[in-house]
Each structure stands twice: as C-alpha cells, then as structure tokens.
Amino acid sequence: MVRALLQPFIVWSYNVAPAHWVRDSTWAFPILEVFHLLGLTLLLGSVSLFALRCFGLTLQKDPTIRVARDMAPASLAGIVIMASSGFFMFASGAIKYSNNLAFQCKMALFFTAIVVHGIGYMRVRVASRGHEGSRVQWVMAGGLILLLWFGVGIAGRAIAFL
Amino acid sequence: MAFARSSTSNRLSNASTGRPERTTMSLHEFCQWLQDSYYSTAIRESVWVFPIIEGSHVLALGLSLGTVLWFDLRLLGFGFRRLSVSETFIYVRPWMFTGFAIMVVTGILLFFSLPMRCYQSTFFAIKLVLLLFAGINVAVFHSTIDRRRAEWDRDLVPPLGARIAGGLSLAVWILVVTVGRLMAYTL
Amino acid sequence: MARSLVVFVAMILGVWGANLAAHHAEAAQFDAAKPVNVTGTIAKVEWTNPHIWFYVNVTDNAGKVTTWGFSGGPPGMLLRRGITRDVLKIGTVVHVQGSRAKDGSNNASGERVTLPDGRNVFTASAEDVGTASQQQR
Numbered sequence: 001m002v003r004a005l006l007q008p009f010i011v012w013s014y015n016v017a018p019a020h021w022v023r024d025s026t027w028a029f030p031i032l033e034v035f036h037l038l039g040l041t042l043l044l045g046s047v048s049l050f051a052l053r054c055f056g057l058t059l060q061k062d063p064t065i066r067v068a069r070d071m072a073p074a075s076l077a078g079i080v081i082m083a084s085s086g087f088f089m090f091a092s093g094a095i096k097y098s099n100n101l102a103f104q105c106k107m108a109l110f111f112t113a114i115v116v117h118g119i120g121y122m123r124v125r126v127a128s129r130g131h132e133g134s135r136v137q138w139v140m141a142g143g144l145i146l147l148l149w150f151g152v153g154i155a156g157r158a159i160a161f162l
Numbered sequence: 163m164a165f166a167r168s169s170t171s172n173r174l175s176n177a178s179t180g181r182p183e184r185t186t187m188s189l190h191e192f193c194q195w196l197q198d199s200y201y202s203t204a205i206r207e208s209v210w211v212f213p214i215i216e217g218s219h220v221l222a223l224g225l226s227l228g229t230v231l232w233f234d235l236r237l238l239g240f241g242f243r244r245l246s247v248s249e250t251f252i253y254v255r256p257w258m259f260t261g262f263a264i265m266v267v268t269g270i271l272l273f274f275s276l277p278m279r280c281y282q283s284t285f286f287a288i289k290l291v292l293l294l295f296a297g298i299n300v301a302v303f304h305s306t307i308d309r310r311r312a313e314w315d316r317d318l319v320p321p322l323g324a325r326i327a328g329g330l331s332l333a334v335w336i337l338v339v340t341v342g343r344l345m346a347y348t349l
Numbered sequence: 350m351a352r353s354l355v356v357f358v359a360m361i362l363g364v365w366g367a368n369l370a371a372h373h374a375e376a377a378q379f380d381a382a383k384p385v386n387v388t389g390t391i392a393k394v395e396w397t398n399p400h401i402w403f404y405v406n407v408t409d410n411a412g413k414v415t416t417w418g419f420s421g422g423p424p425g426m427l428l429r430r431g432i433t434r435d436v437l438k439i440g441t442v443v444h445v446q447g448s449r450a451k452d453g454s455n456n457a458s459g460e461r462v463t464l465p466d467g468r469n470v471f472t473a474s475a476e477d478v479g480t481a482s483q484q485q486r
Contacts (some may be wrong), residue, residue, distance in 0.1 A: 030343065036338045037220070038336060039338050040224060041223050044225070045225070045228015047224070048225055048229070049254075058253050059253045070242070085360060158322055160423070208424070208425075209425035209428055212398035213423065276398075346399070
C-alpha cells in the first residue's frame, strides 16, 4: 500500500535528468558513493561522540547539552550530504531499489531517525544553557540515536548482500 | 582462451625447466598462495562472514575517521576551540584507536580473503601508499612541532606546522576512503 | 550550513566532471541499454564475494569461441534465492541474458540464466539489474 502511494514519486525520480546522467556515466555512481561515505563519516562520527558523552564515556568536562549543540552542525552536514548523494543514487535505479527489502528497511529507519533526531535537536536548542537533565534521559536519547543511525548504515550495507 | 579475470598463473615450475628452485616467493606467488589457502577461500565464499567483515569495515569509518576528524579540525583551529589540543586528543583518543583497530583488523581480513584482487588493483596500491603517508605525517608532526605543544596547546589557532599536519591528515584520509571505494569498480 | 552547501556544490561538480571525463574506464558497472543474449557452455565459476563470476564460452557460426564473463550477486544473496554453486556446473549449456559492461568488454551482469532443463535462475545482484525488468515510462 505504501508502495502504491509512492509509485508516482519512484517513477518521477527514475526519469529525472540527473538520474539519466548517473545511469549514463561510468564514474558518477562511484563518486556519489564516495560522497555518501564522507557524509557517513561526519554523521556517524558526531553521533558516536554525542552518544559516548551521553553514556559518560568521553568529554566528561563538558555538560552533555553542550556536546549535543557542538555536534549538531556536523550531524546536519552529514545528513545533507548523505541525503543528496543518496537521492541521486536511488533515482538512478529507483524501481529496483524500491523493490529491495534492505532498502525499504533503510528508508523506514532513516525517516524514524530524522524524526527522533529532529525532536532531540529542537529540545536541545530551546533548553537553557546550564540545563543538565537526568542521566537516564541522556543515555536513552544517545542510545536511541546511535541504534537508529547505525541501523540505517547496516541496512544500507545489506542492500548489496540481500 | 582468455578469461576476463584470471586469478591463476600459468608458469612452468623451475623443476621442469631445469632452473634451480628459488627459496623465496615473489609477491604474486605469495598472494596466489594466500588465495588458494583454506581460510581465505572460506571467507571469500562465505554467506555471512564476508558481508559482516566488509560491513564492519565501512561502519567503523564513523568511529575511526569520524573521531580523528575532530582532532584534525582542532589542529586546524576549528571545532572544540574551548578545549586545548591535548584535551581534545585525550577525549577522542580511545575511540579513535578502537575505530582504527577495527579498520585494521577487518582490512587485513578483507585483504586475506581477496589477495589476488588486491594485488591486481592499482587503487589498492595507492591506498597502501596513502596509509603510509598518513603514518609519516603523524611521525613528522610528533617529532617536530608537537614537541613544543605546551607553547601552543591553548591557542585558538595552532601554529602553521600543526595546521599543515591536520590539513594533510584530513586530505589523506578522504583520499583513502575515495580510493578504497573505487577499488570495487575495477574488473 | 554554508559548509554543507560547499560540499553539495563540490559533489554536483564532481559528478558533472565525471560525466565529461568518462569514456574509457575499467568500471564494473553495467549498461542497461546494452542487452546481452548468448548461449554457450560454462567454462569457469568463481563462487566468491562480493560478486560471483561465471564464464561462458560462446561459439559463433564461424566456429570462433568468445569467452563472456558474467557477474552476479554474492553467494549469500544467491543462496537465499535457492541458487547454490552446483546450479552453475562447468560444462552446462546455458542461455544468459544480461546487461553489457559500460567499458564495452565481453563482460556483463548475468541476469537471467536458462538451464538445460528449461529452469530460469536469476543471478544478478540488486546493483547490477538492467532496465528490462524495471523500466516503467
């Protein structure tokens, strides 16, 4: 049912000009993959450091909320790079990818991660400077964000193997 | 007949041509010997083991390069400026090392499972050279400008030597990732 | 935000530049617009990660033999489709459909393989599937 709703988007993506470009070019797809990996480094690196701080394992000198604010721009940049490179890669083979179970899981996890990350980001932004919050809350937040984003990564790798 | 990709070599053995037997192996022979070994073949033809090793290699990028990134940025004068360079290093060090340990172990296992492909790949050779260069960069940094770290530890923007080390490190690692991915694209 | 914009632009330029530069490259990618249809005897099978490869000797009317290399998915993926390594046995006569490699060599993605008993097996990985099965214009 979800597939039926998304069908117009899938077909549109497949026919968009950059999708043709990527299909026709020999090196476009590999280069997109490289940018996708560099975005992954930024995103997973900042998410890891944030989660580690939530668990009290690094940057203990700084309040957790400070680390969250420091990591936010890098996470955002990582997401933007991965989403844009990811879209062009997806578009080049929209139909076969949308039929792939691993890709479907990846997208479900991705949108969940975006929502959770977004909510967390908003709460961090409006919180006061010295706000600490309970350690339990931070551990749950860090753990959830970490699981979701690494889940996206694992599902992404599974596309080639499933 | 010529196969598009052949991993077997067609050499006459030294015994049949009357030449004295060599006691050392060439790199090609060594890679072929690895390729033919039981465990190399087992990993290469596995259902789960290879995907898990390769997936770990890619995802550990976040922990390894993803944390080194912050130290290099601090050397360049960006990010974590309120911390001294030493403090930044102490914070990222254990995770950096963990990440790199995973990269090295999975990397060696990947090479071990596909030695002939790595041997034939120009990109792999470039990747090794880049890794060597990254090591040299670290060594040079530690033996020169880093000796006087106490002088500039708290500077918002470290001296030129440190910035060069940080910038080179970032550039090299980005190239390593690029070349590593492109390895998959040569027949 | 400015930083990610710079990277985004760099990416677009990189892809555009690649498009200009790419005409002869050893890329293990397949062009869906160049279908391949051959019948021949399986000469060699490499049942390996990350892609299996099988080689088919095709004899044309003049008696000349060309060896085609076909790339498929990883062993695990094929196993989940019920394809084990003894499905592609050396000496079997098969008909293979696929998409030719972008560098124009005698290599292709091995998509549909028709076995002597009439069974069809689908050996390509998600990445390599050509357009025939996915075009919906």
